[in-house]
Amino acid sequence: MREKVMKVNQGKQGDLVNQVDQVKRDKPKMKKFNLFGDVVARGNDVKKAFATKANEAMHPKVPLREKLRKFFSRETVLKLQEEGKTIMSLTSFFGLVLIFLLDLTIKLLASIPGIKQILILIGNKTGHHVWRLSESLINRFESRPGRIRRSVLINLAFRNMRVKRTRAMVTVGGMGLGIGAIVFLVSLGYGVQRLVVSRVARLDELRMADVTLQNSSNLRLDGNAITSMRNMPGVANVMPMVSLVGKLTFSGGQGESLVYGVSKEYLNAAGIKPSKGGFFESSEEEAMNLMQGVVAGVSDGLDYSNPGKVGSMIKEGRYELGTSVHSVYQEPWAASVELGLTRGIPGGIWGSEVWGESYLVGNKGRFVITYTGEKRGVWLAASYPIWEKVKGNLVPKLDEAGAQVWSRGYIKMSDAVTNTEEAQPGDTRLGDVLGEESVGQPYEVLGESEEATIAATVVGVDEAGVEWVDLSSLDASAAATPEVMIIETPGGAKKQAMVNASFMELVGIDKDNPVGSTFDVSFVILNTLKPDLDRPAQSAKATYTIAGVIEEGTSPQMYVPLEDLTGLGITNFSQAKVLAAKQEELTGIRQQIDNLGYKTTSVADTVEQIDKLFATVRIVLASFGLVALTVASLGMFNTLTVSLMERTREVGVMKAMGMRSVEVKELFLAEAMIMGLLGGVFGILAGWGMGKMLGLLLSTISIARGVGAIDVSYIPWQFVVFVLSLSFVVGVATGIYPARRARRISALNALRYE
Template identity: 25%
Template sequence: MKNFNIFEKIRLRFFGQREKVKHMKMSSVLLIGYRNIAINRTRSFLTIGGVSIGIGIITFLISLGFGVQAMVIREVTKNNPTEIVDVSNENLENFVVLDGETINKIKNIPDVKNVEVSANIGGKFLNGEAQTDAILYGMTSGYLKLSNVNIEGISFENFSSSDGIIVTPKLAALLGFEKAQDSIGKEVEYDAVVAKEITDVNAQADNNGQAGKKFKILGIVNDQSKADAIYAYAMFETLKRDYNVIAGQRGKIEIGNIAKIDLVRSQIEQLGFVTESVVDTVTDINSFFSIVRIVLIIFGTIIMSISAMGMMNTLSVSLLQRTKEVGILKALGAKRTDIFKMFIFEAILISFSGGAIGLLGGYGVAKGLNALINLISKRYGISAADFVLVPNAFVLAIVAFIVVLGISTGLFPARRASKIHALEALRYE
């Protein structure tokens, strides 16, 4: 043999000359398997149907599971980019603020691109007879921008350069305005109590704790998570001018390299701050969905065990009916491996066609459901969303599973078939 390879040499060295045995071609093995499936239509239909329903249900559930997870993460991260870390001083044991020095420390941490600050002061808003307690936030324009706030009545740019405030609709209502819009352009008074920690100690005597500062309402801020929130926003500069605020309690840190987020966070936490990131939420969502997936996998395993048992039953019956066929094939010179291959590939053909139909069917049904729900939601004015997703890894896993299913269910009947003696066929009934 010319194409003598090293393995052949090793094999010859240890096991000697291999007996030259003729084997059936794979194409012939597959043809016989296919014909046998084709001729037993009802049985094959039911078996392949069983496998495809099993795989279909799993695909349907998994594609919804992954799809809904992706959709939720998409929605959560839409307004909260993952490269932003929220910093606050909620650590009560160690009261820290984001003053000039601390901001510089944070800016010096590698991979920190930008630091934006927000300060808040407590106090009471007054408008004639109406009055209410509310927090006034003063934020840098960068902080405001990163917060993705929804402002009505004034543009983001105009508000950034103003010294007025924007209020939530609920606050406007508490201050006696019938409609939130009515408050725009009106002046209200604010009695503030400013924490010492965030003010300039040297300038404190001048205007800290002054009562009766007047602010013009320039617009309405709609809270995205809470409709009845009560607060007002001003620019950080305004708080600095009116109340000598020079430090913030909250910050938004922009990270240059998302891979380093944990390192940056721990360094900030070293300074005594508490950090939060949308990554935490995403991790929570992922861990929730991994539980969902485990439940789905358990369901899937039960469903597939039933299909597998059905398949094994079919193959065993098929074997019993074909004892004489196997016998005559062996009498005519077929080897054990030929017979084994015939049965195992028939099993793989069944599981493969069942798997392919199931995979496409399950995905198709999920896509159809998605389209239907989008159609209905469009009618109610809700924007369409894509909540069906089949990851490539899942498709690969299913393909691997199909092969394993075929081999495992085919193994026992194929082994039994290959052991049938040629004389079985020739012993007359």
């Protein structure tokens, strides 16, 4: 045996020697660094392999089907049921404690003389006795046959608290102080937020958004856009507004003021109310009707039964052309053959107004726009004496017999053309009606006029009695474009305004009695509001009466009826105010309007930023109150722990009499819940009271300074529910440890406890 062992050892030694020799032979070929790196790399590979296998051994891969089967297994379902029972048990416990406290409050009120009789009368009226009502509610929460009712445990816990009344009051007072600190500080956050929001926006403004144009947008905020917005779901109303500059003329000189053309609905929505006087008479419907060609309540003598069709007659009658010179066309459009020039003759001419091509001269130039987008103007069809221009002079055009030529044609209607006599029913003096007559389409009134027409001067009369007219300035008048186009004020304008204090100071109106005062104003109109303008325009000077005085604005401002401006031919609005039916729908409405290319702004954005700011402030304030609540929780924990030590033998006796360990646990939990909820109720009342006292103090100071009452404290009902729930949770969390200790106490050891 010994020889065999020696042979084996010798063989192993020989193998080892051979391996060492092999290493020595290979050593010159290897570098020390490479050998070391190879060894380290192999070691890392071994470690990784070992870690992978160990991980697979500890966490084996489970197929998805197996995971689903395990999730829906009986064990999982039972576990969820147990957790659900625990949550339901705590919820019902919470309800029972609230009912107990409510019943206790009613009994305390019944002890006051007269209150008990009132409660009995209420019970007789309703058929439900107050005390029996609480019993019926308790029976709905109790569903544990064969065990002590939790309502009994709650009543027993309250009796135990009454035994150590001073300690219980101190503990509940500490909880109330902690909860009260939270309620007071958070109520200040809510109150100041509410105060700031009320100063920033009214309740209705949270449902509104202002619609304007983008800076680089080619869109127009016209009647079609307003109609599209009104048809959006959730939109209650869309109120347009026109803003421009008004040139004022008064005894002290001249000035400028901001002018806002609005409807009465817009003023109400914007919260603009007169401090003196009242609102002007205005209707948004009437303003929109002006843009649609129907002036509500105003008759202009035109027949609108066939609008828009070229050549269709509007009305007929006798017209005075005055001294103005007009071009006569073969058809009612400027591209047709020009027959010559004409001017007024004594007694006027008999003719008819017809629809034709639109033009810029005269208040009938762009009188209608059909829904197809075609603009129509009013032309005067009649037989005219024809004149022609010779060397700057206006001379009659003569025929072969030497008499002046009269031709049937069309001229553009202007302010110089005055209707002096309208045709009566059955009057056929005009003869045939020029052009085809058919039912036209709806139209849009623009009501534009211009002061400029060509004035001619009579320089002589020839032997035949024909007047010669000087047209030396005709070419210059035609070539030179007036710097400012004058637009006549529509006949149906209300000419009423609401102004602010700065406006009255500028114009020099008595601030004590401003209502009824008058001033002259003309409106500056740009092509952004009236796209068909080729140069700036200005309305004719009009006298406006002050209907009311407003407080808004530090610069001169005036509000006029919207129809006064749309009657000047304004078709585009500066902005519009959209009113949503519900506040929750405003965001979606704004998104739809933004998708159309417009820009929306709302005070709701500012309120949202304020809400975010004060949410952070409330969290910071509540964190300070949590410090006091934490200290109070520690005090309650100490009270329950000491109570358990004092009642150890009592626990043993109850267990010896047959009370279950779970019921002992619920007894101590009930005591903790009562302390927590009582602390929550007292804390809410204390925090609310401190907030109102602070508000009363600040209101006293502010009223003395003429500012008004200030309420800086506000507690929403959701926060009250949260505080009560928090106090319940704190009570449960604080009492869970003493309750578990009471559950684990042995009855035998408890009876021997000294």
